[in-house]
Amino acid sequence: MNIQGVRLWPSTIRRNAPAVLLQAVLALTLANSCRIAAWAQSTSEPQRKVPQLADQNDDDTIKADRPGVSDGSTVIGARRLQIESGVQLEYRRSGQTRQHLLFVPALLRIGISKHWEARIEGNTFNSENDFDVTGRTHHVGFAPLSVGVKYQIQESKGARHPSLGAIVRLAPAYGTSDFRTHHATGDLRLAGDWDFAPKFSLNPSFGVGVNEDRQGHTFVSTETAATLSYSASKRLTPFIDFGLLAPEERNGKSAFIVDIGVAYIIRRNIQLDASAGKGVHGNTLPHPFLSFGISYRSDVLRR
Numbered sequence: 427m428n429i430q431g432v433r434l435w436p437s438t439i440r441r442n443a444p445a446v447l448l449q450a451v452l453a454l455t456l457a458n459s460c461r462i463a464a465w466a467q468s469t470s471e472p473q474r475k476v477p478q479l480a481d482q483n484d485d486d487t488i489k490a491d492r493p494g495v496s497d498g499s500t501v502i503g504a505r506r507l508q509i510e511s512g513v514q515l516e517y518r519r520s521g522q523t524r525q526h527l528l529f530v531p532a533l534l535r536i537g538i539s540k541h542w543e544a545r546i547e548g549n550t551f552n553s554e555n556d557f558d559v560t561g562r563t564h565h566v567g568f569a570p571l572s573v574g575v576k577y578q579i580q581e582s583k584g585a586r587h588p589s590l591g592a593i594v595r596l597a598p599a600y601g602t603s604d605f606r607t608h609h610a611t612g613d614l615r616l617a618g619d620w621d622f623a624p625k626f627s628l629n630p631s632f633g634v635g636v637n638e639d640r641q642g643h644t645f646v647s648t649e650t651a652a653t654l655s656y657s658a659s660k661r662l663t664p665f666i667d668f669g670l671l672a673p674e675e676r677n678g679k680s681a682f683i684v685d686i687g688v689a690y691i692i693r694r695n696i697q698l699d700a701s702a703g704k705g706v707h708g709n710t711l712p713h714p715f716l717s718f719g720i721s722y723r724s725d726v727l728r729r
Contacts, residue, residue: 486694487660490721491533493687493699495669496631496651499591499617501578505727506537512699512719516712524557527712529569531719535576537727545574545595552605567603572596572612588620593633609644611636629653629667639675640710648672661691674710681708687717695723 491497492510502508511532518525533547548571556563574595582589596612613635620628633649653667666686674681685703692698699719705711 487691488695488697488721488723490689490697490699491535492531492719492721493689493701493717494629494651494653494665494667495683495685496629496653496667497576497593497615497617498629499578499589499619500581501541501543501576501591502535502537502723504537504539506535506723506725507727508535508537508721508723509533510535510719510721512717514715514717516715518712520709522559526555526557528553531717541578543576545572545576545593547572547574547595548597549605554604565604567605568601569605570597570600570607570611574612582619582621585620585622588618591617593617607638608642609638611638611644613637613649615649625657627655627657629655639678641676643676645673645676647674662688663690664688671708674708678710679708681711682706683711685715697721 488508489498489500489502490508490510492512509532511530514529514531516525516527516529518527529549529552531548532550533545536544538544549569550571552565552567552569554565556565572595574593576591576593579590579592580587593615594612596610597607598610599607601607613633615631615633615635617631618629620630622628630652631650635647635649636644637647638644649669649671651667651669653665655663655665657663664686665688666684668682668684670680670682672680683703683705685701687699687701687703689697689699697720699717699721701717702714704714
């Protein structure tokens with residue numbers, strides 16, 4: 427008979443019962459001696475921990491303000507640096523005029539304390555192509571940079587206690603070619619991160635700012651945005667968001683934009699992202715835009 431791979435021979439066991447019994451007693455004695463020796467060795471020597479990967483069981487992963495329209499409410503932490511950049515393509519059309527714009531948005535975040543961070547951001551390098559009945563016009567230049575701070579008012583403590591933060595930015599008149607501004611601009615924004623359900627998070631923001639339109643006129647506008655994110659896994663987060671600017675220019679209408687995208691954390695300090703969207707109302711927004719980015723966090727200031 428063969429049961430689960432063990433072959434039994436009943437007749438042989440009956441004929442040699444004394445010898446079998448003696449062998450069994452010796453085997454049990456040897457096994458107990460081995461157990462006692464192993465126990466004694468384990469109590470006399472320190473236990474060695476199994477080394478783990480750096481990314482394993484680590485919730486301290488990068489939290490970037492890109493992609494999407496709305497900024498997050500959290501800060502990066504004291505003595506840290508984080509750079510968030512990418513490439514964005516925008517397309518516009520008005521009658522027989524078309525515009526293709528490529529620029530490199532960048533945000534440098536410098537951790538000051540548990541609740542404060544400094545920020546330098548802007549669209550940096552710009553390349554614009556305008557097409558009309560007369561042909562093509564090409565412009566290259568640098569856009570203004572803003573300096574600012576973010577303050578995290580409170581940390582997230584569950585669905586009933588969302589994270590809240592405030593961001594202040596100021597951009598002096600700066601730029602080259604057609605991308606130069608003639609007046610200082612800036613804004614104040616309040617942002618939140620609300621984990622209202624398992625795997626779902628809502629990131630609303632509201633702000634008031636002083637902007638400059640295409641004719642060089644300054645105007646005051648309100649900025650409203652919201653991002654709905656779904657945590658498909660610890661690394662993959664698709665999202666959808668919208669932004670509303672009212673008005674979009676001096677004595678102008680409001681502008682409304684919608685986009686969708688995904689962020690993927692490839693390591694605890696590195697995130698990749700991609701998004702696409704378009705303006706659904708207004709005259710100044712792209713139709714459509716594509717964006718690809720990377721964010722990197724470093725603890726170099728802590729060393």
